[in-house]
Amino acid sequence: MIVDDHVAIAAGVRFWCSQARPPIELIDAEARLANVWTGPGAKADVVILDLELMPKTPAFGELSRLVDHGRRVIVYSQHTDSRTVLKCVNLGALAYLTKTEGQEHLVPAIQAAANGKPYTAPSLGGVLITDDDPGRPRISRREAEVLRAWFASSSKELVAARLNISVKTVDTHIERVRVKYANVGRPARTKSELVTRALHDGLITLDELDE
Template sequence: MVIDDHPAVVAGAEQWYGTSERPIEVVAAGATTGAAWTPPGDTADVVVFDLQLNGGLPAYGELRRLVDAGRRVVVYTMRDDERTALTCLDIGASTFLTKAEGRDHLLAATVAVAEDRSYTPPALAGAIGANTAPDRPRLSDREQEVLIEWFQCESKRLVAERLGITERTVNTYLDRVRIKYANAGREAGTKATLVARALQDGLIQIDDL
């Protein structure tokens, strides 16, 4: 579903989704997040969210409510500054996309998020690359290997198959990584946030994704 207070943006997104190679159904749209909590918006796999509803301050509180409810959120905004992008990831947004990045990135981001895959458009890559986090947890070689494989695979089952370990072991390594980041004061509760942390710390490069 699309949450945006500009009808032209909503109409444009619906047209892009409907004519993509892999059609995406927009089940609901609205100018406020209220549409996300009522049928049929509450059934949407992905919420495309305008961070500045009604031209005001960034709606971080509304974003947090969506994330805390388990919704997959693509932040879609006119803002393109590093601080806003990283704040959205820290809250738990699946990815951050500027409206200037256009049709192809919006379609690709929506499909990736629906499939629980990471997606890093140019603006987000720039924000992550410009950020320097001082508290870098020490990950073991095996933890890094599992983490990078997970970024490149569509599921933990595929990671397990590629590395010759069990899916439970994959989960164990990823849990260890999240705990280390949490202990460093840098929460990484979602896959998108883990990608951001890994990029910030130089564990991976954009080309690795």
């Protein structure tokens, strides 16, 4: 379901969704937030939310309410400032896209969100790279390299062979990353939880996972 007060935006997104493989059924809430909670909107897998539904009042409260009720939300907004982007991610949006990021990124973001996975578009990735929010752990380049190799491998032995390091070193890097996430209040006890954290923080992309 899309919640946006610009008819042209909703029409464009509907066309992009119809061209997806498989096609995505889009419901237009016609900028009425109530439609997200009733009728067909209540069963929508993903909510595409425009922040500017009310003049000068970004819908952070509604985003928080949706996330708190287990809804999967993509914020699709004209705002490009880091503060707004990070606030939406921290509130639980699975993706943040600016309205200059069209079909190429919105459709994959919808597909990822439908499976409960985050999506990092270029605008969000740029913000995350320069983010100095203490809520995000500082992962070293080597730690990130080990994580990416581990996510793409069936065993730590394969990671060690690929990177020409010992299995013990692989374990050490992964454990350090877990500790860093735990220290900022975002524990990642399992591999799947760590993948989710890494995707959300832009350490890895869905394309890299697919590869």
